[in-house]
Amino acid sequence: MNSINILVPDLPESVMDATVAVWHKKIGDTIQRNDILVEIETDKLMLEIPAQKSGILEEIIEKEGAVVVSKQILGRLIYVNYDENNKDNLITDVQKQVIQSQEDNNETSGVKNSNFIQENKDPNVSLNQNKMIDEQCVHQDKFLDQTEILSALTKDRNETRIPMTRLRKRIAERLVEVKQNTAMLTTFNEVNMKPIIELRKKYAASFEQRHGVKLGFMSFYVKAVFESLKKFPEINASIDGEEIVYYNYFDISIAVSTDRGLVTPVLRNVDTMSMIDIEKNIKLIAMRSRDGKLLAEELDGGNFTISNGGIFGSLMSTPIINPPQSAILGMHVIKDRPMVVDQQIVILPMMYLALSYDHRLIDGRNSIGFLNTVKSMLEEPLRLWLGI
Numbered sequence: 001m002n003s004i005n006i007l008v009p010d011l012p013e014s015v016m017d018a019t020v021a022v023w024h025k026k027i028g029d030t031i032q033r034n035d036i037l038v039e040i041e042t043d044k045l046m047l048e049i050p051a052q053k054s055g056i057l058e059e060i061i062e063k064e065g066a067v068v069v070s071k072q073i074l075g076r077l078i079y080v081n082y083d084e085n086n087k088d089n090l091i092t093d094v095q096k097q098v099i100q101s102q103e104d105n106n107e108t109s110g111v112k113n114s115n116f117i118q119e120n121k122d123p124n125v126s127l128n129q130n131k132m133i134d135e136q137c138v139h140q141d142k143f144l145d146q147t148e149i150l151s152a153l154t155k156d157r158n159e160t161r162i163p164m165t166r167l168r169k170r171i172a173e174r175l176v177e178v179k180q181n182t183a184m185l186t187t188f189n190e191v192n193m194k195p196i197i198e199l200r201k202k203y204a205a206s207f208e209q210r211h212g213v214k215l216g217f218m219s220f221y222v223k224a225v226f227e228s229l230k231k232f233p234e235i236n237a238s239i240d241g242e243e244i245v246y247y248n249y250f251d252i253s254i255a256v257s258t259d260r261g262l263v264t265p266v267l268r269n270v271d272t273m274s275m276i277d278i279e280k281n282i283k284l285i286a287m288r289s290r291d292g293k294l295l296a297e298e299l300d301g302g303n304f305t306i307s308n309g310g311i312f313g314s315l316m317s318t319p320i321i322n323p324p325q326s327a328i329l330g331m332h333v334i335k336d337r338p339m340v341v342d343q344q345i346v347i348l349p350m351m352y353l354a355l356s357y358d359h360r361l362i363d364g365r366n367s368i369g370f371l372n373t374v375k376s377m378l379e380e381p382l383r384l385w386l387g388i
Contacts, residue, residue, distance in 0.1 A: 004053060006037060006075040008068045012296040015042045019166050020066045020074065029057045031077060038074055039292075043170035044299050046260070046292040055079045065163065167261045178321050183359040186318040187367050191375045193334050193349045196220050199381055211276050218254070219278040221306055221331055223384040224377035226250055226270045229304060232370045234362050236303050238324045244361060253302030253322060254282060256289040257312075263289050264322055266302040275384075310334065316352045326361050329374065330354035 011018060021041040025031060031051045038049050059076040062068055164172070178184060200215055207215040229236040229250060237246045250271045253264040265285040267278065288294050305322040310333040319330035332352045339348045355371045377383055 002079045003058060004055070004077045004079050005073045006049065006051075006077055008040060008070055008072045008074060009047060009049065011042065011047075011070045012044070014300075015044065015296070017067050017069045018042045018047065020062050020064050020068060021046060021165075022064060023060060023075075025057050027057050027060060031055050031057055037077075040068065040074075041166050041260075042296075043166045044296055045167075045263075045294050048292075049074070051077060053077065053079045165260055167263070171261050174323060175320055178323055182321060182323070184321055184356055185359050185364075185367075186354055186356040187364070187371055188316070188355075189353045189371045189375050191351050191353055191378045192339070193351050193378065195379055196381050197334075197349055211279070213276070213279045213283055215275075216279060216282070217331075218282050218306075218308065219275045220378060220381060220384065221308070221329075222252055222254075222267065222270060222273075222278050222282075223275065224374045225252060225304065225306060225329060227377055227384065228370050228373040231373055232366050234366050235327045235357065235370050237361060238303070238326050239358070239361055240324070247303045249303075251301050251303050253305040253325070254285065255305060255307035255322075256286055258289050258292070260292070263294065263299060264302060264305055265289055265294055265298045266300070268301075304328070306331065310351065316354065318354060319356050321356055321358060327355060327357040327367070327370075329371075330356070 008018065018040040019042075021039045023038045024036050025038075031037065031054060033052070033054045034050045036048045037051055037057070040047050040049065056078045057075065058078045060074070061076070062072070062074045068074065196217065200217075204215045207213075233246055236250065237244055239245075249269060251266050251268045252270050253266050255262055255264050265288070267273070267281055267285070270278070273281070285294070285298065288298070302322070302325060304325055305319075305328040307319045307328060308331040309317050309319075310331050313333050315333055315335065317330050317332065319328045321328050330353070332354070334349045334351045336347050337350045338345050339350065340346075341348075353371055353374060355367055355374075357367045
C-alpha cells in the first residue's frame, strides 16, 4: 500500500492562493479514480480536485476554510494494490486501520480536553482559592431557571455568522474600487419590446426545433450592443494609466448570478457570431456558471458588460461598472405601460435601459448616442440581421 498526496493544482497566474471550500469525502471512504475529493475556491472560480487513483482517503491535512497555495498538500490517499480475489477483504482491512487511527486521535484529543480543568487548577494556588472556583460553579446552578427563561425569550432572535466567500469578498473590493477610482454616471432610456416579443412568438418554435436552443432575449441584446459599440468606439475602450486603450475586437461579458455571487463570463469575438452562436454560447456559459465549472480564462477580459436584472424583476437600477471596462448596460423587467403613440394612448411592453459609464473617458453625448442606438436596434430587430 502506498500513500498518494492530494495536491492543490497550479493556480492561474493572477491567483495567489485559494481557500478549501468543501471536502466531498471523509476519512476512510472508498475512492474511485476521478471521484471529486475536494473543491477549492479562488476569488474567481471554484476548482474541483479529483482522485488520481482509486483507494481510501487516509488523511485530511487542510480542513475547510484553510488558505492554500499551488502544489500544497491537502490530504493523502492510500493506493491499494489488490487482485480481484482479495479486493473486498483488503479494502475493508485498510478502511478499518484508517478509521481506527482516526478514532485513536480523537480519543487522545478527548482525554486532553477532559484533563483541561484539572491541569489548570494550579497546585500553587491555595485550597481556598480552588474551593472558590468550585463554589462559583455551584452558584451558577442557582441561575439556571433564569437562564432557561431568557433562552426561551430569545430563541427566535439568534444570529448566524458565516465567513464571506473569496468571490464575495473580491466583488465587494471591486465595487468599492469602482466608486473610488471612476467618475461613474448613469443615463437611462426605455425601449418598446413589442417587435422582439412578436418576432419570438412567430419563430421561437421553429428556431428551437432547427437549432436545438431557445430564442431568448439575450441574443438580441448582445447583437444590439455589438452594433452600437461599432459606432461608438470610446465605449469599447478603457483607461490604462494615462493612456486610452481602444479595442479592435468585441468581447462582451455577461453577468450571471450564482449561489456564490455574480460572475461575468466572456463571449469572445461577438462580431463573428450569428444569433444562433450567441444563444448556444450563452446557454453554455450559464450552465457552467451555475455548476461552478467555469475556467479562469473564461472570466478574464471582456470590453463591455451586459447585466440583465430584469430576470429577477428589477424595474430600474444603476449597474456598477466592471473594471477595467468603462461601461455596463443594465436591462430590466418588461412591463406593460400606457404610452402615447401618434397622439393615442396604447399599452406597450416597455423596458428601461440603464447605461453606467466612466465620465473620464466617455462624454454624455456618446453615452446617450450609444443608448439611443441600442434602443433603435431593439425596436427594429430586423436591422440586427441586416447589419444596418
